[in-house]
Amino acid sequence: MLAKTLEYRFVESYRAEGLSDLLPQTRGSVAKSCTFSCCVDVLxxxxxxxxxVVxxxxxxxxxxxxxxFPKGTTPGCLYRxxxxxxxxxxxKLICREFGESHI
Incomplete structure (x- = not known):
């Protein structure tokens, strides 16, 4: 049986130095800009x-x-x-699919 995996979770980030493989033509400091994405990330x-993570x-x-995600907001999640x-x-999806006891 395959383990359940979230296919993608999008995390918004500022343009950042040294992340050209993730964010082409980037400049500036590295920081996650979306507190909601951080909440999902922590869980x-x-x-x-x-x-x-993308x-x-x-x-x-x-x-x-x-x-x-036409709204263009994060976090965004694709799952099954x-x-x-x-x-x-x-x-809610995380709790339902992976169980609250897992968390």
Whole structure:
């Protein structure tokens, strides 16, 4: 049986030096800019839930992200075909799919 994994979780970040592989043509300081994304990130890490993080440039959001999440806000989550773009909905999904006892 395969372990459940969140396919993607988008984390918004400022343009950053040294992250050219994640954020092409970046400049400035490195910091997560979305406190809601940080909340989801803390829960996923604390619960040791496998997930994939994709950084999104707040200035030039990629078309791929906007196609998935037209509001353009983060966090965004894809899980088994579901697209979630509200923190509360993502946290509920984590509790439902992975169990509160896991957290």
């Amino acid at each position: 996923l890490k604390a619960a040791r839930i496998p997930h994939r 950084a999104v440039d707040v200035v030039n959001k990629p078309k791929m992200f906007l196609n998935l 075909g579901q697209r979630l773009n509200e923190t509360a909905d993502i946290l």
